Amino acid sequence: MEKKSVIKEVKEFKSKYGMTIAWRLKKNAKVIEKHLNPDEEVLYVFAAQKNNNCFDIFSTAVVALTNKRLVIGRKRVVFGYFFSSITPDLFNDLKVLSGIIWGKIHIDTVKEFVTLSNIDKKALPEIETKISSYMMDEKSKLLENIDQK
Secondary structure, three states, X not given: OOOOOHHHHHHHHHHHOOOOOOOOHHHHHHHXXXXXXXXXXXXXEEEEEOOOOOOOOOOEEEEEEEOOOEEEEEEOOOOOEEEEEEOOOOEEEEEEEEOOOEEXXXXXXXXXXXXXXXXXXXXXXXXXXXXXXXXXXHHHHXXXXXXXX
């Protein structure tokens, strides 16, 4: 099976959900590709603003769901980048908020609270389904492993 390209996947997401506000997709996707482990496989990719303010449109992040974790990459304008990783054992909850044009996704983890905003509201059910179903499957596997020990 051919390995999915983060850049290609995020561009497909943006063309499918054109109302999502996202810039510099290639640069942001490269942050994620830099941090993928050799055994990691990309399952789903989308773009959003990593903030809680619908008027702040300069915090674009690319979010990728892999077979190991959820990763968020954001390239800074001048130097450096931001990278976050959420493993299934740290994942608590996901909340979807839909507005007239855009929506938000709140991801609650053990260590932080992540808000992804300015997402085309048509994309919200797809994003919620992909992330929630993956995380619940992985959490049940973790619980089974704990029960077996």
